[in-house]
Amino acid sequence: MMQRLSLTARLAAWFALITVLVFGVGGGVLYQALAKQIRAQDDFDLVLTARHLRRLAAELDSPQGIKLHESRLDSLVLGNQAFFLRMQDSSGRVLLERNPSHFAIDDLKEVKPLNRILEHDVQEWHTPDGLTMRGVATDIALADGSVVDAVVGREMSDREALLARYRNTVYLTTLCALLAAVVLGYVAVRNALRPLRDIAGSATHVTVGKLHTRLPSGNVPRELAALIDALNSMLARLELGFQRLSQFTADLAHDLRTPLGNMRGASEVALARPRSTDEYQALLVSNIEECERLSRMVENVLFLARADNPQYVTTAVDFPVRDELLRVADYFEGIAEDAGISIEVTASGQLHADVDLFRRAVSNLLANALRYTPRGDTLTLSTRETPEGMMVTVANPGTPIPSEHLGRLFDRFYRVDGSRSNSSGSTGLGLAIVRTIMELHGGSATVESDAAATQFHLHFPRQ
Template identity: 35%
Template sequence: MKPAGRQSITFRLTLLFASASAAVLLVLGLLIGNLVERHFDEQDMEVLQGKMELTRHALEKIRLASDLQALPQQLDDSLVGHHGLAVAVVAASGQTLFLTHGGEFPQALLANTSDTPNSRPIIWKAKDGVPLRGISQTVRTGIEDAQPVVVAVATDISHHEHFMRSFRSTLWSVVVLAALITGLLGWMAVRRGLAPLHAIKREAAVITADRLHSRLATEAIPVELVDLADTLNQMLSRLEDSFRRLSDFSSDIAHELRTPVSTLLTQTQVMLSRARTVDEYQDVLASNAEELERMGKMIADMLFLAKADNDLVVPHLETVDLRAEAEALASFYEAVAEENGVTLTVEGNATAGGDRLMLRRAIGNLLSNAFGHTPRGGYVRVRIGVQGDRIATIAVENSGEAIPPEHLPRLFDRFFRTDPSRQRLAEGVGLGLAITRSLIQAHGGVASVRSAKGVTVFELQIPLAPVPAHA
C-alpha cells in the first residue's frame, strides 16, 4: 500500500510533461495574441490618421465662413464606403460643425487642445454597445483669425474584439487539450521508460534467502540503470557471503558445543548410574570443570567477535613498543619452545598507536598458532618493522608444512581448521585467528597470511601513530 501523500514517479513526470507543454503553449499563445492585437492597433491608427489627414486638408481649403456650409457634404462624400468610421468637427465655441450620422464621441476626446493626434487612442463604447477607438486634434481652417476646430475620428473595433475573444477561447481550448494529450503521451513514455525498473523489481522479488545466488540481469537494461543493477548484485553477493558465514558459524558452533556437552552428559549419567567413591566424584568434577572452562572461554570469544562485528570494540590508544611486547610473549613461550625443540627469535623494532592488551593478545594468538603447527627442530621467528612511513608490521613466521592455497582465504574465519587432526599446543576451538583479525581491524589495520615452500607467515599491519578506531 502506498503511503498517503507519496506520489509515484510516473505521476510526477506525467504532471511535469503536461504542465510544461501547457506553459509553453500558453506563453506562445499570449505572445501571438499580443502581436495580433498590436497589429490591429496599428491598422486602426493608420486608418484613423488617414481620415484625420483628409479632414484637416478639407478644413484648410475653407477661406470664408460661408464655406463651412459645404463641409458636411464634403466629409460625407469622403466617408462613402468606409463603414464603421465616424468623424466629428467641433468649433471652439462648442458648436458641432459636422458629425457622422449616429456618431458618438466622449467629451474627453472632443476636449483635446493639441495640434497633434493623441499618442494613445481612446477606446469607448457607444450607447448601442459598439466598441470604438478614436483620436482627436485641433486643426486650423483657412479663415483668417478663426479659432482652430477640434477634429475627432473613430472606427468600429467590434470585429477585432470578436476575433480576439475567439482567439483566446481557442487558445485555452488548445492549451487544455494539448496538456491532456501531452500528459497521456508522457504517461505512456514514462511507463515504457520505467519498464526496466519494473523488471528489476520482479527479478528482485523472487530472490529469497534460499536463492541468494541469483543475480539481476544487466544485459537488457538501459545504461542509466546498469550501475543500480550492479550495486544490487554486489549487495546480493555480500548478503550471500554473510548468510554463508552465518550458516557455517551456526553449524560449527553446534558441532563445537555438542562434543563437550555430550561428554559432560555422558560422564554425569555414568556417575549417577551407581554409587561412587569420593575420589571418583572428584575426578569427574575436575574433568567437567575443564570442559566447562573450555566452553566458557569459547563463549567469551564468541561474545567478543560479536562485539567486533558491530564496531563495539574500541581500543584504548597509547604508544606501544612492539619489540617489548613480543619479547615478553617470547619469554612466556621459551619453555614450550625448548620442550618441543623449536627455535624462537625476535627481530626488529617499531612502535604503534594502539591498545597494549589487545595487541599483545593478537601477537600471542599468532605465536600459539605457530607453535601448534611447527614440527620438532623447526623455528618460529617474530619480525617487527616499518612499512613506508605510516605502518608498523609484525610478522610471525614458522617452518612446517605449507598451507594449501585454497585454505588461505578462510584461515581467519571462525572455527576454520585446515586439519583438525594436527597436534596443537593446547586444545583450541578455531577462534584465535578470527579474534586476531578483529583486534587488528579495530586498530584500523590489516591481517594477512601467506604460505609456501614450508614457510607460513602471518603479518599484522598497524598504523604507527594513534588513530581513531576503524579510521
C-alpha cells in the same frame, strides 16, 4: 488516511502542471503581443487618416467648403463602419459627420493645436454603452485663416471580439493540452516505469532458500543498470554472509559436540565398572580440560558476536610497539622453552591501536605459530613502516601452507589439518578473531607461506 499517489500519477500530474504553465504563459505572451500589434496598427491607421484629413481640409477656402467637398473628405472613412469622423467650427456647429452613433466624446481630452500628429496622440474613451473608442482630436487651419476642430476615431468592438476569440482559443488549447498531458503522460510514465515493476516482480522470488537469484539486467534502461548492479551485489553479499553464517553454525555445533562427546564417552566408560581413585582423578582432569576448551570456544564466539556489532567501541592510544611485543613474548616464554623454540623480537616505533585487542591478535598468531614451529627453530616478531602505516609480522619456519588454503585461513573454524588442530586444543577461531580485530582498526591481516617461513602480517593504518 488518504492513500498516497503512485509515482506514475505524480509524474503525470507534474507533466500536466508543466503543460498548463507552458501553454498558459506562452498563450498569454502571444495574446499580449497580438493585442499590442493590433492596437499599434489601428493607431497608425488613425494617425494616417487624421493627417490626410488635415491635408485635404487645409486646401479649402472656408468652413462652407467643407460642405461642398463633403464626399471628398468622408471618403477617408467610407466603407469601414468602425471608423467615424466629425468636423465642427469654433462655435460648435457640426460641419461634417460620419457614423454619428459612435460618438460619445465627453471623456475626450480637450482639442489642442497639433503641429504634427503621432501615434501617442491617440486617445481612448468609452461610450455609455460600454464600447471602447480610440481617436485623434486635432484642429485644422483653413485657407481663409479660420480654424475647425476635427475628430477621427475608431470603434474597437470588432477588435475586442477578435481578441476574445483568440483568448478563448488559448483557453481551449490549454485545456486540451492539459487533458492530453495527463493521459499521455500517465501512459508514457507507466511504460517507462515498467522496468521498475519487473525488478519488483523479480525481487519477490528472492527468498532465504533462493539467495542465489539475481535480478535480470539485460534490457533495462541505462539509468536503472547501476541500481540493478547494486542490488545484485547486495544479494551476493547477503548470500555469502548467509553461507558463512550457516557454515559457522554448523562448525560451531560440530566443535561443541566433540568435547561434549569426549566428556560423555569418558564418563560412561568410567561408570561401566568400579574404578580406582587415580582413574577417577584422571577422568576429572580430562573433563576439566574439555570444559576449558568449551569455555575458550564460548568466549571466542561471544567476542566475535560483540565485535560484529556496529556499536562496538575500541579505545585506541599511541604506545611503543616493541614494549608490547616483548610483553607478549614473555608471556609465551615458558611454553616456547618447553617446545624448544626461541622467540626473537625486532621492533621499533609507535603504534596507534587498542592495546588489549593488539595483545590478543599477536597472542593468537604467536600461539598458532608455536604449534607449527619445529623444535630448535626461532620464531620472530617484527615491525616495518609502510606508506599506509605499520606492519606487524609474526614469522615461523616449518612446513609451508598449501596455496589453496591461504585465502581461507582467517575464516571461522577453518583448519588446514583438522585432526592436528583438534589434537592441539585449537578452537578454529583464533585467526578469525585476528581478522576481526584488524577490521575494527580499519586494517587487514594477510599471510604468506613458502619453504623458508610462514609469515602473518597485521597491517595497521596511520592515525
